[in-house]
Each structure stands twice: as structure tokens, then as C-alpha cells.
Amino acid sequence: MAHFALQKLHIRAGVLLGICSADEPMGNKERAFTYASIIVRTDNDKKEARKMKVKGGRR
Numbered sequence: 001m002a003h004f005a006l007q008k009l010h011i012r013a014g015v016l017l018g019i020c021s022a023d024e025p026m027g028n029k030e031r032a033f034t035y036a037s038i039i040v041r042t043d044n045d046k047k048e049a050r051k052m053k054v055k056g057g058r059r
Contacts, residue, residue: 003037 005011014020014030
């Protein structure tokens with residue numbers, strides 16, 4: 001749920017969990033989660049692009 005909130009709704013994980021406010025600086029754990037979320041998103045996007053490329057070659 002936090003990954004979706006970050007990627008789609010642009011709500012930080014710490015804010016979603018209620019452990020900080022939106023104007024507070026991001027802590028190390030929250031920053032690590034954000035980076036991991038970005039990596040997950042890019043990996044999924046790459047997989048989808050490969051699937052589309054394979055499907056595009058077949059008719």
C-alpha cells in the first residue's frame with residue numbers, strides 16, 4: 001500500500017504511516033524505502049516493455 005501511495009498518490013511512506021508530517025525532512029529508512037520503490041517500479045516497467053516487445057513481434 002505504501003508503494004502505491006508513493007508512486008500514484010505522491011504520499012510519502014512516513015506521512016502515510018503517521019510517523020512524520022509532509023514538511024519534515026525524510027529519514028534514512030524512509031529514503032531507503034523510496035529508493036527501493038523506484039527500483040521496483042523501474043524493474044516492473046522493464047518487464048512490461050519486454051513483454052510488449054515480444055507480443056509486438058507476433059501476429
